[in-house]
Amino acid sequence: MLKTTPLNAAHRALGARMVDFGGWDMPVNYGSQxxxxxxxxxxxxxxxxxxxxxxxxxGADARDFLRRALANNADKLHDPGRALYSxxxxxxxxxxxxxxxxxFSDEFFRLVxxxxxxxxxxxxxxxxxxxxxxRGNPPTGLPSGRIPSCxxxxxxxxxxxxxxxxxxxxxxxxxRPRRDLALIAVQGPNARERVWQALPGTRAATEAMxxxxxxxxxxxxxxxxxxxxxxxxxxxLPAARAEALWQQLIGCSVKxxxxxxxxxxxxxxxxxxxxxxxxxxxxPLDAGLAWTVDLDGARDFVGKAALLAHPQSRQLVGLVxxxxxxxxxxxxxVATPQGEGEITSGTxxxxxxxxxxxARIPLGVxxxxxxxxxxxxxxxxxxxxxxxxxxxxxxxxx
Amino acid sequence: xxxxxxxxxxxxxxxxxxxxxxxxxVGITDHAQEVLGDIVFLExxxxxxxxxxxxxxxxxxxxxxxxxxxxxxxxxxxxxxxxLVQSPEQINADAYGAWMFRIKPDNAADTGSLMNAxxxxxxxxx
Numbered sequence: 001m002l003k004t005t006p007l008n009a010a011h012r013a014l015g016a017r018m019v020d021f022g023g024w025d026m027p028v029n030y031g032s033q034x035x036x037x038x039x040x041x042x043x044x045x046x047x048x049x050x051x052x053x054x055x056x057x058x059g060a061d062a063r064d065f066l067r068r069a070l071a072n073n074a075d076k077l078h079d080p081g082r083a084l085y086s087x088x089x090x091x092x093x094x095x096x097x098x099x100x101x102x103x104f105s106d107e108f109f110r111l112v113x114x115x116x117x118x119x120x121x122x123x124x125x126x127x128x129x130x131x132x133x134x135r136g137n138p139p140t141g142l143p144s145g146r147i148p149s150c151x152x153x154x155x156x157x158x159x160x161x162x163x164x165x166x167x168x169x170x171x172x173x174x175x176r177p178r179r180d181l182a183l184i185a186v187q188g189p190n191a192r193e194r195v196w197q198a199l200p201g202t203r204a205a206t207e208a209m210x211x212x213x214x215x216x217x218x219x220x221x222x223x224x225x226x227x228x229x230x231x232x233x234x235x236x237l238p239a240a241r242a243e244a245l246w247q248q249l250i251g252c253s254v255k256x257x258x259x260x261x262x263x264x265x266x267x268x269x270x271x272x273x274x275x276x277x278x279x280x281x282x283x284p285l286d287a288g289l290a291w292t293v294d295l296d297g298a299r300d301f302v303g304k305a306a307l308l309a310h311p312q313s314r315q316l317v318g319l320v321x322x323x324x325x326x327x328x329x330x331x332x333x334v335a336t337p338q339g340e341g342e343i344t345s346g347t348x349x350x351x352x353x354x355x356x357x358x359a360r361i362p363l364g365v366x367x368x369x370x371x372x373x374x375x376x377x378x379x380x381x382x383x384x385x386x387x388x389x390x391x392x393x394x395x396x397x398x
Numbered sequence: 399x400x401x402x403x404x405x406x407x408x409x410x411x412x413x414x415x416x417x418x419x420x421x422x423x424v425g426i427t428d429h430a431q432e433v434l435g436d437i438v439f440l441e442x443x444x445x446x447x448x449x450x451x452x453x454x455x456x457x458x459x460x461x462x463x464x465x466x467x468x469x470x471x472x473x474x475x476x477x478x479x480x481x482l483v484q485s486p487e488q489i490n491a492d493a494y495g496a497w498m499f500r501i502k503p504d505n506a507a508d509t510g511s512l513m514n515a516x517x518x519x520x521x522x523x524x
Contacts, residue, residue, distance in 0.1 A: 017432070017435075029435060032436055033436050034436040034461065034487075260461065260462065264461060326439055326464070327439055327464065329463075347461060348438040348461050350461075376457065
């Protein structure tokens with residue numbers, strides 16, 4: 001039985017082609033994926049991303065916990081509503097998931113994690129929480145004033161941490177999955193204007209809001225974030241209100257877009273997808289995500305020791321197919337003068353009108369180099385470029 | 399899903415039209431184009447090449463995935479629709495107008511083994 005979002009009936013009423021997306025019944029397109037793609041690049045489109053999970057971290061220890069749990073540093077978050085992209089790593093430095101963390105107060109952070117990783121993330125965070133509380137961070141709410149040096153796999157397990165999370169008394173850290181929320185991403189150069197048309201009351205509070213910033217307005221959260229390389233808002237709201245908002249946005253000429261367009265848009269924007277461009281066996285340093293890892297200072301985080309012991313060994317680059325003869329796809333082999341690599345995500349780029357890819361290849365292959373990709377039974381030339389391929393409607397590679 | 403009565407069909411979602419000269423035009427069905435999504439690449443067999451029935455003879459790629467096109471009956475390729483290679487999105491727009499190649503069958507009676515519209519509709523809806 002597939003899981004459904006609060007917008008499932010709305011998708012079906014629009015004639016969406018529905019697919020099993022990691023156990024979720026989701027729209028891949030509502031007709032033409034390419035038209036949906038262009039709508040986001042040129043005007044405004046929206047995606048139901050309610051399969052993603054918001055996890056609220058509540059309590060006085062929330063920041064300290066995130067300093068430990070995330071590879072990026074939650075201490076960068078000071079202004080209420082500020083967002084930060086980060087990986088969450090295992091002890092070996094592999095990527096358990098990538099996520100966005102929003103800061104609302106020192107006792108309220110919100111993570112938004114991938115749908116297919118939500119159960120894993122929750123279990124991982126719960127285990128980290130258990131060891132965090134065991135190792136000198138008693139759940140009293142008193143600031144400990146020191147960096148916890150716990151490891152999720154070491155240390156004694158207290159009776160306290162064996163109990164279900166919500167039964168623990170006086171805990172200064174609570175993990176609260178928010179399956180009661182729906183998520184709608186409205187993206188495109190005109191996306192914000194359309195949201196303001198649909199929800200006039202939100203304009204004043206969000207007009208001056210910069211990128212990677214969000215705000216809570218009653219039951220609604222708006223954030224100037226997304227996964228397309230365009231401007232826009234991601235909206236979180238109670239599930240019961242989702243369909244009404246969806247219909248309002250359609251009424252304001254926002255085009256419903258499926259997960260197919262979401263994938264081509266994110267790939268053009270040079271954004272990684274967990275499970276393709278990185279996973280638990282891949283270091284963020286080998287996935288083009290070094291910029292999201294904060295190795296500075298004394299802060300210890302899960303996976304830091306492994307990253308320090310194993311510096312970058314490969315690079316994630318962009319490829320643009322130079323020859324005709326097919327489409328670049330994940331797992332195709334890439335021959336370079338420095339050795340073999342592999343495409344991690346590939347597609348046809350509607351904006352460029354040619355095939356593009358992200359590929360993990362040996363260090364030392366420079367931007368501008370031509371490499372050979374095995375496409376079915378052929379070797380096709382592709383040019384190495386620095387992602388992103390497209391941002392804010394403009395092509396950035398040639 | 400459109401399934402014209404005057405065409406024959408394969409289990410692998412090709413349609414076959416018998417032309418007045420006895421050659422067979424081949425394309426993919428409306429159902430196939432809908433499942434594939436936006437088609438962005440097409441590679442056709444060289445004219446003059448012979449294939450056995452069921453052999454891979456062309457490649458079609460959508461934004462989503464690559465798929466093989468299979469020879470519906472044994473024969474020789476006598477024409478390829480090069481205009482379609484330049485604008486493969488025509489397959490999405492009009493699957494039954496978008497012929498990919500024509501073949502001269504080794505044995506005209508071989509088309510008798512292909513599905514009619516009703517049988518294909520049942521197959522595609524499974």
